[in-house]
Amino acid sequence: MSETVKQKNNREKQKKTEKEHLNMKTVILHNVSVTLLIMGISTVMAQAFFHFSRNSTSVAIIYVLAVMLVARYTTGYITGIITSLFGVFFVNYVFTYPYMNFNFSLDGYPVTFIGMMLVSSITSTTTTRFKKQSRLLNQREKMLVEAEKETMRANLLRAVSHDLRTPLTSIIGLADTALSDSPKLTEEKRRELLAGIREDANWLLNMVENLLSVTRIRVEDTHVNTSPEPLEEVVAEAVQRFRKRLPQGKVDVRVPDEFLMVPMDATLIEQVIINLLENAVYHSGTDEPIEFYVEKRNDCVAFHIRDYGKGIDPERLKTIFDGAGIEPNASGDSHKGMGIGLTICKTIINAHNGTIEAANRLKGAEFIFTLPLEEDEEYDK
DSSP, X not given: OHHHXXXXXXXXXXXXXXXXXXXXXXXXXXXXXXXXXXXXXXXXHHHHHXXXXXXXXXXXXXXXXXXXXXXXXXXXXXXXXXXHHHHHHHHHHHHSSSTTSOOOOSTTHHHHHHHHHHHHXXXXXHHHHHHHHHHHHHHHHHHHHHHHHHHHHHHHHHHHHHHHHHHHHHHHHHHHHHHSOOTTOOHHHHHHHHHHHHHHHHHHHHHHHHHHHHTTSBTTTTXXXXXXXXXXXXXXXXXXXXXXXXTTOOEEEEOOSSOOEEEEOHHHHHHHHHHHHHHHHHHSOOOSOEEEEEEEOSSEEEEEEEOOSSOOOHHHHTTTTTTOSOOOOTTSOTTSOSHHHHHHHHHHHHHTTOEEEEEEOSSSEEEEEEEESSOOGGGGO
């Protein structure tokens, strides 16, 4: 068994070495091709320039620029330094009298060529260093993005476990009570238990719809495929679905008189609206109507969902969209937490390149999310 593991490790090391060699060959081929192409074009330009001006110092500038381009489009220091040395000797050999001969003894030329070699070498090493630093910064930025995604994923899983576990426990408890043969269980009480089971089941269905909504987002780039949708129809559909789900919920709706086509995934945005309206019903602590209106701004449309209840705990505002700090609410209706719904809202709005925020007002709380009016080309890639 140990011999098999050892052979497997050796094979993996061999594959890794072969892959490194292949990558090295690819890099060398790329560097050589780019260097030859740039130096060839530079030589043609230098020949044409020298034919009209007969000024070797001006020609040297062309090769300094060539060194900069080689350093920019190749990997490592070697190609830039070799190119700078080649440029120095080539200018001396081809473009300096006596032509087609090396001559570093003429007045001023040693200083000129040494200066050219220094400028070329420094330019090459500086450009290469900047490229390396840029790659390191890009890698660091990618690592930070990945870390943020991991944090959001962990928070989402915590929100899922909280928001789904509690109603399941409630359904099991209510079902056990309803199925019991207790003489104290009247028909009215049994119907009340069944109504509670139905309510919890509907809540679970809503959570499943939320999770399915997230699967519509492309995981690789966290974007969605958008298309222009009529704003008024999307709002009307979302409100209609909300009223079917929560007939007791009161909402006053206002949309702009102007006909607006907004780039979006209509199904996902409807889900965001429903989530926010339901949160307002469950957590505002009031029977006053919810105010839902949409306004057009310069480059986006803003959706406002405001209640006139007790507001949001200021401590929760800091993490309300990331699923962190989930606790049962004071009313004991802990299965209707804000965790997963708001986390998914943030995911959906970010995928649309929009913004979402929550704030307390003098009375109640307000959620605002925006969608850009111009469709981002990267969504279609």
